Amino acid sequence: MNLKISRILHAGYVFECETTQILFDPIFENPFSRNCHAFPEIKFDINQIKNMRPDAVFISHYHDDHCSMESLNLLDRSTPIYIFCIHEEMLELIGSLGFKAVYAVQLNESIVIGALQVIPRRALDEDVDCLYHIKGAGLNILNVVDSWIDHDTLQLLKENGPWDMVLWPFQTMREIEVLSPSRFAGVNTEFPTEWIDQIKELNPRMIVPSSCQFIHESWSWYNQAYFPISYQKFGQVIKSALPQTIVVRLNPGVSVTMTSTDSYMSSPLPWIQTQGNQDLDYKFQESQSVPTTSTVAAKISPVGKKECERVYTYCQYELVERYCTLYIDEDSFFQKPRTWRLNLYDHLGQVKEFNYRIQGNLIAPIEKGDYPINWLTEVPVAKVYNALELGESLTSMYMRINDTRFDDQTESDLIDIDLLDDPLVRCLFDGVFGAYQKAQLKRIKNVLA
Known part of the structure; x- marks a missing residue:
């Protein structure tokens, strides 16, 4: 048995095992969240997406870069939607699109969809988001989404290991710093040591730099000030901390197939069309002229x-x-x-x-x-x-x-x-x-x- 994992965009993934297909945090828009442009550049084949029949959709939280009505609107209304959200109103909003089955997931309660098992795990900000623990084909996958992990959850995750793959949110976006750049000059932009320690504890066979997969408008000064960690830097840090762990970069549409002993790149998602150079990386410039x-x-x-x-x-x-x-x-x-x-x-x-x-x-x-x-x-x-x-x-x-x-x-x-x-x-x-x-x-x- 094998498990195929494909990147959609940002925190979006497709998991396929036997005949079961599950989508996580699907975003089928470029740009999304008004000014988040896919990085690297892609186009979606909307007609192919409309013809998809996933067995379920799992959404980690209600933020607009994870839960988009315009993306969900493309899916068949018989698709079950599972979302972690303490606000009943969001389930009602999704239901208003015509979806017949919308469920609020509960932490640590397993949900079996065909050949896949999904277990929501508690995030540090437990009123907002969750992590997803996915089991299939005898494999253990942790989708951290863009959460932070506290000590208790880390201990629980260690007990549920070993981990074949971890999807780790690699980018420390400077959302506050760009609000007042003159007041944050010289702020530390290094890879958080807490992350290194936690990844060491999880000790995954493979790790994917996940979640952040966008830039802003082509003219935006944010593109050099917002994203301090590059794919290259992430790879170097992981290699130094865990030499045996394989770092796998999954661009939009790219797929990897895993077994209990092996992994290999496999056929990409047919409804994502790459545009131009896909081997791009973030370039952070702390010292730059900030426009008025x-x-x-x-x-x-x-x-x-x-x-x-x-x-x-x-x-x-x-x-x-x-x-x-x-x-x-x-x-x-x-x-x-x-x-x-x-x-x-x-x-x-x-x-x-x-x-x-x-x-x-x-x-x-x-x-x-x-x-x-x-x-x-x-x-x-x-x-x-x-x-x-x-x-x-x-x-x-x-x-x-x-x-x-x-x-x-x-x-x-x-x-x-x-x-x-x-x-x-x-x-x-x-x-x-x-x-x-x-x-x-x-x-x-x-x-x-």
Whole structure:
């Protein structure tokens, strides 16, 4: 018996054993999550995908780069969907596409689909995601997805070894650092020693650098600042730590077949078409010229006057109402009186400025004036519109937070402050669930109407 494992894209995989076929976190879009472009470049044959009849789909969590309604919409509605999600609403959203069987998986409870057995395992952030333990053809596979593993789960995984293959999330994406590049100069970008220790403990026969498999727009400075670990570096680290472990890079569409004693590259997925050079790698440049938000905004697809007015009205009224409802921690930077400036840039690079006075959860717009500010948020207006109406997430908004120098007292107060305490970030995203998927469903239903 053998087990065939094929990469779809990002954290997406196809597992095939005998006549059983299971998909994990399938993404059939390029770009996905609005501005994540397949790396290396590919195209999907949508007609072939529509003709697939997988025995089941397993989704590790609800984030839009793992659970996409537009990808699921391509699948036969009789396909059982299994998802780890503590929010019943996400199951209802998936069900609204017409799927007849949508299930919430339970940690450590085995699910048998034909010749394959799938066991969800607890991730460090147990309210968000899970790992998947897959058994088939006498083989033991661990799909870490993009989770972190705590000590207890690691011990459980060791007890369930040995591991024939581990799909390991190899990239430490600098999602916070790009929000304020001037404040994170010189930050350590080395391979986490914790990962090395955990991989040693698991001691897999084979390991796949997994999850991150995208870049941003071709003009984006993120492409040199977001991805500090290359495939080459990952391979070198693993070879040094575990010389006997085989590192297998699976590009989109690429397949490997495993037996209990052997492995070999096998026929690729026929519905993924490679485009250009596939032997590409990430190139991190910590020292680079970072473009202004004005420059970035001029490269983003513009929104119309109506859409701009929607954002400006939000900033004048709805944001103020929303902020007053937020819980403000007693140690928050905003417990003291602060002046916040929000700069919105249009496609011409021109700025519209909003100023607010904040203390606790009290906030009031103030007129533009020659006064010191204590917090600065800069973002393209198109991205705020997309967040409001299309469910766009923070990671693709090109937002800049406090990427400047304030007066000495403010700088002292900002030490160790969480950038995600930003008022706009909190107003847009605190307590918001499934916005991206809801926007997808709205588009799908509009097409069908």
